[in-house]
Amino acid sequence: MADDIQISEQRDDGAYALAKDLVQSVLDSIANRDAEELHRVLDPLHPADVADLFEQISEEKRAGLLTLWRGGMDGDVLSELEENLREDVIDMLEPAQLAEAVRDLDSDDVVDLVEDLDDSQQEAVLDALDDADRVAVEQALSYPEESAGRLMQREVVMAPSHWNVGEAIDFLRNQDDLPEQFYHMILVDPRLKPVGYVTLGKLLGSRREVLLTSITEDSFRTIPVDQDEEEVAYAFNQYHLISAPVVDADERLVGQITIDDAMAVLDGEAEEDLLRLAGVGEGSLSDRVVETTKQRLPWLAVNLVTAILASLVIAQFEAAIAQLVALAVLMPIVASMGGNAGTQSLTVAVRAIATKDLTGSNVWRVIRREALVGLINGLIFAVVMGIIGAVWFSMPLLGGVVAVAMVVNLVIAGLAGTGIPVVLEKLGIDPALASGAFVTTVTDVVGFFAFLGLAVVVLL
Amino acid sequence: MADDIQISEQRDDGAYALAKDLVQSVLDSIANRDAEELHRVLDPLHPADVADLFEQISEEKRAGLLTLWRGGMDGDVLSELEENLREDVIDMLEPAQLAEAVRDLDSDDVVDLVEDLDDSQQEAVLDALDDADRVAVEQALSYPEESAGRLMQREVVMAPSHWNVGEAIDFLRNQDDLPEQFYHMILVDPRLKPVGYVTLGKLLGSRREVLLTSITEDSFRTIPVDQDEEEVAYAFNQYHLISAPVVDADERLVGQITIDDAMAVLDGEAEEDLLRLAGVGEGSLSDRVVETTKQRLPWLAVNLVTAILASLVIAQFEAAIAQLVALAVLMPIVASMGGNAGTQSLTVAVRAIATKDLTGSNVWRVIRREALVGLINGLIFAVVMGIIGAVWFSMPLLGGVVAVAMVVNLVIAGLAGTGIPVVLEKLGIDPALASGAFVTTVTDVVGFFAFLGLAVVVLL
Structure with a gap:
């Protein structure tokens, strides 16, 4: 069975997803307690793929894999694991195994x-490090969570800004331990303040007597060590940075951030916004049922309050509904269309806030535009739904009531969908986290109230 | 007024958003037709920031800016503009202006x-290029849209795999035109097939007699030229690549992709998923009202059909509602909770499909988990809502009906929220695009049917 697998194609053709038969052969090896076969299959995999595999199998299988795959679970795989799983795995490892796993990692990876x-x-991980590494990690941990200081690596390659290319190349060629990954040489003044950087490509392509300051990159930007990592990721994406020096409050060089770390942050922030907008705080497929239930419960509770609010509005019109049951049939349509239009505006606004495209300069124009879009779509669906309502229940006036309520609710949806996230952002609350509940409350309440209230006035 | 602005801090302290007074001073310059002041404010800005500014001002102001800011709108700014706006701007530029703007761009930027x-x-842009560039661009355009071939740059730095460090450094130092950005030297065999790569840092840090093949990077991976750019971005993020050689069907080197381009794709894909899940196909703040209305209309139309389907279910129970109006008050709660729970499952599933964490290996376990989560949350909210319903209308049995319907709908929500995107993915349809409408149809129909149907059986 396992012979069918070609290790050179662990991922389906070019699609990078873990091949099903690879996962199956790992499961078989665990079932057969065949450690040798397990090593044969897993050892050539990239740590990120091993982590994915680990996340995709069930909890019992994970324990079996950990026991069998002695020495395989190294620091790189641990780094790639999801947070929750990582805690589980670390609990399962013996102290000696853990120490061996983390000892090979760079200090910034240990921080992560x-x-x-x-x-x-x-404490267990820190104890496993030698003193120098431990101090480095503890210093990084002293920076605020999710800040540039946590993201950066301390190893940098720097040169005095008065050097020429020849001096720089000689310096690099005489260095014993250059960092694993570096793409720029950072130029500093005597106070260690970064003043520019030079790519290694430019260094290699320039004559020896050329001054470093004459071949620096335009893209040069420093990052304050306490800057939020979300802002760091934005800067890398906006300005096409590959690496950037990190500076302390005195503008002195303390480390550097490279684009691969920024890319991971950008991906994480996008995931966070997506899940928050859907009312899933955080969460992944490998969480346990109890954890997932707990994560989703608060949002469902908020939604229950919202829904009850809307029901209280309906309850004010019980007499009207008893008199004309068609109202009960049509009212969810108005509320649903409003909720949908509100979510559209809301999502565009939340994304635009994240990409800094919605600012104080254009907020009023955007709100006006969203209201106008709501008005036009409201009018279109008012005509459609007005005709359907009038024909369905043979009541032209009922059609008119649906139509007017539709226009009102879609305009309100545009206003609320843009206004609410903007106000939340001003208040320092993540608009992705809380806007949805507010917007649907507004569109439900307005939708039911406009439709039923108008019906009472016009029809009864 | 304009003197208040410090050009060195065009963006608010570390936050990178365009400062409001910078935008204001640009608007003032346009109003005063003060070209000199405009150049003073705009010229030091990064092209990406100019593009953002351009997107944030109104349409008339944009025309004014283009007229006044002669020679400023270069290819870099054009590249950073949103697609729709870019078309508008190119229409506004005279052919000579356009030619000048694009002539300085690298061929891969022109393709973009x-x-x-x-x-x-x-045609207008291609005509502005010299023959060599034009051929390069046309060749890139011959690759499929959104493929690695469109994303890559043709300029690479390669070396025969048998060289040592000294030969490589001498070669680089004798080259006249090295690419602007490159981080690796790609090793090729005599057939031009890439067999590994070496970072420039390793090259600079190794002794001259060291063989290149002994200092290659483990992260080496080639990208097929026709691979989807979404897969390319995934590979960069998953395997922490900085650059990767692109190969044709014969595995011959044809170009390279760098991480900054992959990061932009990753960001774009995340935005696409977010907007599609919200029923906003594409769209940005700078689109005109008519465009935005058109983009959102189809999704609202789908939602209308969904809502009418749900109303048809309600219409089957008109007699029951007429008899007991409390049903009309409570029924939206059951549907709304189901819709919310379904959206939670759906969003987690869509994200997991995008990150390749939901695969054939774990799909059944995930579906079972989601149903179980729905069951537990369903039971919790059944108790809460059962009590509320029973007390509110002084009808214990009504509370029981709400409770049972809640459990049923939340289990169905979990199943549909995971199952539907998985099936759509199998059918080759983007689950982000279509799942939402299906899932809410299911939860609305099941919610109304379970609640009203049960009420008829138990209460009437």
Whole structure:
């Protein structure tokens, strides 16, 4: 069975998803307690793929894999695991295994690994490091969570800004331990303040007597060490940075951030916004049922309050509904269309706030535009739904009531869908987190009230 | 007024959003037709920031800015503009201006610039290029849209795989025109097939007699030229690539992709999923009212059909509602909770499909988990809502009916929220695009039917 698998194509043709037969052969090896076969299959995989595989199998299988795959679970795989799983795995590892796993990691990877662990686990990992690494990690942990200081690596390659290309190349060629990854040489003044950077490509392509300051990159930007990592990711994406020096409050060089870390942050922020907008705080497929239930419950509770609010509006019109049941049939349509239009406006606004495209300069124009879009779509669906309502119940006036309520609710949806996230952002609340509940409350309440209220006035 | 602005801080402190007074001073310059002041404010800005500013001002102001800011609108700014706006701007530029703007761009940037333009505009840009560039651009355009071939740059730095460090450095130092950006030297065999790559840092840090093949990077991966750009972005993020060689069907080197381009794709794909899930196909704040209305209309139309389907279910129970109006008051709560729970499951599933975490290996376990989560949350909210319903209308049995319907709908929500995107993905349909409408149809129909149907059986 396992012979069918070609290790050179662990992922389906070019699609990078874990091949089903690879996962199956791992499961078979665990079932057969065949450690040798397990090593044969897993060892050539990229740590990120091993982590994915680990996330995709069930909890019992994971324990089996950990026991069988002795020495395989190294620091790189631990780094790639989701936070929750990582805690589980660290709990399962013996102290000696853990020490061996983290000892090979760079200090910035250790920071990434331990920052979300609970105190006792963090202590266990720190104890496994030698003193120099431990101090480095503890210093990084002293920076605020999700800041540039946590993201950066301390290893940088710098040169005095008065050097020429020849001096720089000789310096690099005489260095014993250059960082694993670096793309720029950072130029600093005597106070260690970065004043520019030079790509290694330019260095290699320029004559020896050329001054470094004459071949610096335009893209040069420094990042304050306490800057939020979301802002860092934005800067990398906006300005096409590959790496950027990190500076302390005195503008002195303390480290550098490279684009691969910024890309991971950007991806994480996009996921966070997506899940928050859907009322899923955080959460992944490998969470346990109890965890997932707990994560989703608060949002459903908020929605229940919202829905009850809307029902209270309906309850004010019980007499009208008893008199004309068609109202009960049509009222969800008005509310639903409003909710949908509101979500459209809301999502565009939340994204635009995240990409800094919705600012104080254009907020009023955007709100006006959204209201106008709501008005036009409202009018279109008012005609459609007015005709359907009038024909369905043979009541032209009922059609008219649906139509007017539709226009009102879609305009309100545009206003609320843009206004609410903007106001939340001003108040310092993540608009992705809270806007949805507010907007649907507004569109439900307005939808039911406009439709039923108008019906009472016009029809009864 | 304009003197208040410090050009060195065009963006609010570390937050990178365009400062409001900067935008204001640009608007003032346009109003005063003060070209000199406009150049003073805009010229030091990064092209991406100019593009953002351009997107944030109104349509009339844009025309004014283009007229006044002669020579400022260069190819870099054009590249950073949103697609729709870019078309408008290119229409406004005179052929000579356009030619000057694009002539300085690298051929891969020109490809990015022209690929979404209509034919006549594409022709205008291509005409502005010299013959060599034109051929390069046309060749890139011959690759499928959104493929690695469109994303890559043709300029690579390669070396025969048998070279040592000294030969490589001498070669680089004797080259006249090295690419603007490159981070690796790609090793090729005599058939031009890439077999590994070496970072420039390793090259600079190794002794001259070291063989290149002994210092290659583990992260080496080639990208097929016809691979979807979404897969390319995934590979960069998953495997922490900085650059990757692109190969044709014969595995011959044809170009390279760098991480900054992959990051932009990743960001674009995340935006696409977010907007599609919200029923906004595409769209940005700078689109005109008519365009925005058109983009949102189809999704609202789908939602109308969904809502009418749900209303048809309600209409089957008109007699019951007439008899007990409390049903009309409570029924939206059951539907709304189902819709919310369904959206939670759906969003987690869509994201997991995008990140390749939901695969054939774990799909059944995930579906079972979601149903179980729905069951537990369903039971919790059944108790809450059962009590509320029973007390509100002083009818214990009504509370029981709400409770049972709640459990049923939340289990169905979990199943539909996971199952529907998985099936759509299998059918080759983007689950982000279509799942939402299906899932809410299911939860609305099931919610109303379970609640009203049960009420008829139990209460009437």
